[in-house]
Amino acid sequence: MSGRSDIKGDKPARSTLRDVALLAGVSEISVSRVMRDAPNISDKLRDKVMAAANSLSYTPNRVAGALKNQSSNLVAVVLPSMSNEVFPSVLDGIESILNDQGLHAVLGLSEYDRDRELKVIRELLSWSPMGIILTGLHHLDPIPGMIAQLDIPVVQIMDIEGAPIGSAVGISHSAAAIAAADYLHGRGYRKIGYIGAWSEKPQRSKARRRAFEARLQALGCPLVASLISEDRSSAMVGAQTTAALRQQHPEIDCIFYANDDLALGGLFHALAAGIDVPGELGLLGFNGIDIGKATPIPLSSIETPRFEMGREAARLLLSSRESGNVIKDLSFKISDGKTA
Amino acid sequence: MSGRSDIKGDKPARSTLRDVALLAGVSEISVSRVMRDAPNISDKLRDKVMAAANSLSYTPNRVAGALKNQSSNLVAVVLPSMSNEVFPSVLDGIESILNDQGLHAVLGLSEYDRDRELKVIRELLSWSPMGIILTGLHHLDPIPGMIAQLDIPVVQIMDIEGAPIGSAVGISHSAAAIAAADYLHGRGYRKIGYIGAWSEKPQRSKARRRAFEARLQALGCPLVASLISEDRSSAMVGAQTTAALRQQHPEIDCIFYANDDLALGGLFHALAAGIDVPGELGLLGFNGIDIGKATPIPLSSIETPRFEMGREAARLLLSSRESGNVIKDLSFKISDGKTA
DNA sequence: GTCAATATTGGTAACGTTGTCATTCAATTG
DNA sequence: CAATTGAATGACAACGTTACCAATATTGAC
Numbered sequence: 001m002s003g004r005s006d007i008k009g010d011k012p013a014r015s016t017l018r019d020v021a022l023l024a025g026v027s028e029i030s031v032s033r034v035m036r037d038a039p040n041i042s043d044k045l046r047d048k049v050m051a052a053a054n055s056l057s058y059t060p061n062r063v064a065g066a067l068k069n070q071s072s073n074l075v076a077v078v079l080p081s082m083s084n085e086v087f088p089s090v091l092d093g094i095e096s097i098l099n100d101q102g103l104h105a106v107l108g109l110s111e112y113d114r115d116r117e118l119k120v121i122r123e124l125l126s127w128s129p130m131g132i133i134l135t136g137l138h139h140l141d142p143i144p145g146m147i148a149q150l151d152i153p154v155v156q157i158m159d160i161e162g163a164p165i166g167s168a169v170g171i172s173h174s175a176a177a178i179a180a181a182d183y184l185h186g187r188g189y190r191k192i193g194y195i196g197a198w199s200e201k202p203q204r205s206k207a208r209r210r211a212f213e214a215r216l217q218a219l220g221c222p223l224v225a226s227l228i229s230e231d232r233s234s235a236m237v238g239a240q241t242t243a244a245l246r247q248q249h250p251e252i253d254c255i256f257y258a259n260d261d262l263a264l265g266g267l268f269h270a271l272a273a274g275i276d277v278p279g280e281l282g283l284l285g286f287n288g289i290d291i292g293k294a295t296p297i298p299l300s301s302i303e304t305p306r307f308e309m310g311r312e313a314a315r316l317l318l319s320s321r322e323s324g325n326v327i328k329d330l331s332f333k334i335s336d337g338k339t340a
Numbered sequence: 341m342s343g344r345s346d347i348k349g350d351k352p353a354r355s356t357l358r359d360v361a362l363l364a365g366v367s368e369i370s371v372s373r374v375m376r377d378a379p380n381i382s383d384k385l386r387d388k389v390m391a392a393a394n395s396l397s398y399t400p401n402r403v404a405g406a407l408k409n410q411s412s413n414l415v416a417v418v419l420p421s422m423s424n425e426v427f428p429s430v431l432d433g434i435e436s437i438l439n440d441q442g443l444h445a446v447l448g449l450s451e452y453d454r455d456r457e458l459k460v461i462r463e464l465l466s467w468s469p470m471g472i473i474l475t476g477l478h479h480l481d482p483i484p485g486m487i488a489q490l491d492i493p494v495v496q497i498m499d500i501e502g503a504p505i506g507s508a509v510g511i512s513h514s515a516a517a518i519a520a521a522d523y524l525h526g527r528g529y530r531k532i533g534y535i536g537a538w539s540e541k542p543q544r545s546k547a548r549r550r551a552f553e554a555r556l557q558a559l560g561c562p563l564v565a566s567l568i569s570e571d572r573s574s575a576m577v578g579a580q581t582t583a584a585l586r587q588q589h590p591e592i593d594c595i596f597y598a599n600d601d602l603a604l605g606g607l608f609h610a611l612a613a614g615i616d617v618p619g620e621l622g623l624l625g626f627n628g629i630d631i632g633k634a635t636p637i638p639l640s641s642i643e644t645p646r647f648e649m650g651r652e653a654a655r656l657l658l659s660s661r662e663s664g665n666v667i668k669d670l671s672f673k674i675s676d677g678k679t680a
Numbered sequence: 681g682t683c684a685a686t687a688t689t690g691g692t693a694a695c696g697t698t699g700t701c702a703t704t705c706a707a708t709t710g
Numbered sequence: 711c712a713a714t715t716g717a718a719t720g721a722c723a724a725c726g727t728t729a730c731c732a733a734t735a736t737t738g739a740c
């Protein structure tokens with residue numbers, strides 16, 4: 001009955017256009033057209049084809065389609081990691097737009113390693129995706145050329161300060177750092193510390209710390225100290241580094257953290273140690289994650305639009321044919337927490 | 341110089357095996373073999389080809405390769421959602437195995453909707469993935485048949501109680517619920533409540549609650565009440581529902597939560613309201629997320645191996661040719677928190 | 681120096697789909 | 711009623727790769 005399966009007489013095998021066409025007694029191209037809802041198809045033909053297709057439970061082979069078309073419904077998405085809440089949210093935002101269009105993300109993780117990123121991008125590009133989303137603005141040299149060869153749209157997320165390959169969606173991290181410095185200074189804090197983690201692998205956090213430091217300097221109250229853990233960010237590390245930093249520099253009256261996981265750890269440490277927050281110690285996080293809104297003292301934080309960043313990136317990708325390259329500043333806001 | 345680009349004289353166009361072969365003065369097959377590291381290639385040939393390939397910055401077209409080979413290096417991964425920490429961890433585990441093998445996940449989100457899941461699976465299968473990872477054991481009728489047609493391995497994650505299509509990796513949710521009931525009962529709690537969220541969309545949480553209820557009944561201290569919020573899980577919802585449940589049933593001395601986000605919310609509520617934990621109120625979460633280890637009172641929770649589940653799923657997928665279908669119980673453990 | 685065995689290369693034909701260009705046939709027009 | 715149009719279908723040739731089967735070099739054995 002179904003072509004190839006006779007030859008060897010075993011597996012049901014995947015049915016093809018040809019099988020459907022044979023069964024329906026029409027040409028392959030007609031089946032193709034019906035499957036794709038092409039115009040100028042008679043109801044009679046459509047019915048015949050659909051019946052045959054259903055009885056064979058035919059699924060179009062998009063690999064073949066993509067080869068012929070030179071384009072697919074895949075979108076390459078390259079993120080550094082999945083292990084904090086930032087990138088899953090971004091990915092969620094991306095998927096929320098893509099899935100409605102019948103598009104799908106092919107995922108690659110760089111683990112903050114440039115060479116690995118290059119390898120992953122090369123592999124993903126070999127699938128002729130219809131677009132690619134990258135994290136950050138700094139990439140190895142050959143990458144823009146590789147993308148140009150496919151002539152597909154690129155959107156870079158997270159950062160907008162630099163020279164994007166195509167479009168970019170994100171926030172200004174230096175502006176966020178300046179806002180943080182101004183905010184804390186405005187609240188009366190004068191002995192400010194900084195805590196980061198994971199050796200600042202994302203260059204964005206390094207940029208943020210530097211801008212923060214510079215701004216404090218300009219405000220006349222230079223950063224007292226910063227402590228960058230080698231470990232990955234976590235609440236536990238946040239608690240430990242907070243204790244350590246306060247021991248080394250008892251005069252510190254406020255800490256700005258690289259992210260909310262660390263800041264929550266700081267808050268938990270303070271709660272457990274009976275430190276008065278925000279009086280004795282002010283705490284300011286970064287990202288504005290959900291949990292921080294429910295803590296006994298709600299966490300003050302720089303809220304970043306992570307989900308929206310993903311959505312916007314996907315939207316820009318889809319519209320880039322018309323709108324060309326765009327740089328979109330989604331901006332941040334300082335949440336109304338009570339820890340600073 | 342590069343074939344197609346002459347015709348119209350515009351885009352650099354993507355170079356192909358043919359372009360490389362022409363430039364290197366060898367056959368297309370030879371280029372193909374060099375690119376794939378096939379055996380029996382002379383150094384001279386390899387060098388010529390590599391030089392040509394580099395100068396054209398050639399990237400193999402895997403769409404064509406997959407069509408010819410009838411199989412790709414893509415793995416379809418269908419998850420319900422990205423919006424709590426569970427599935428990102430699982431995905432992280434999956435990718436940690438896949439990426440080292442040059443494989444890539446194509447993602448589909450079902451949003452806990454069966455029909456949507458079917459649609460997504462159909463689309464992903466049309467890419468001839470080399471395997472597919474699904475969430476849970478309950479799927480719409482046509483799905484097993486669709487997968488069988490491609491003759492690729494399937495791994496279902498999260499749950500192991502039921503009839504898997506292929507392999508399954510997860511934990512026994514009823515066993516976890518029983519362990520929770522026994523643990524709380526053993527700690528002396530007798531007026532136990534339950535809090536869930538999002539209308540229990542994941543059937544796993546429903547199964548867990550039922551088993552929990554049944555066990556408490558058997559232990560002679562029936563569940564006092566359960567409160568299932570319609571909202572998605574979050575610490576905020578956990579705090580609110582905890583307050584609400586205690587108001588409705590002041591006798592409750594302990595609450596088992598559907599997940600740690602809710603439980604953390606409960607803990608924060610208790611801390612803010614000055615409720616003595618675990619004396620006046622015991623709290624037990626589910627999943628064992630990182631943050632819970634750093635709270636002023638570390639959260640007691642049923643720890644589930646989410647990352648490991650992803651890793652194991654990917655491993656099973658890769659080894660299924662030899663090992664066949666396997667059901668793997670990764671088991672859970674009750675964390676040594678201090679809230680129950 | 682001859683012959684078999686092996687290492688190295690190439691030619692050809694698919695894989696399943698769709699764009700381009702026919703072709704058929706019914707409907708419309710003057 | 712012939713001529714013209716347009717709708718509906720089909721034939722054929724790609725898309726870029728790789729499996730399969732030659733064909734040609736190279737090596738070693740006797």
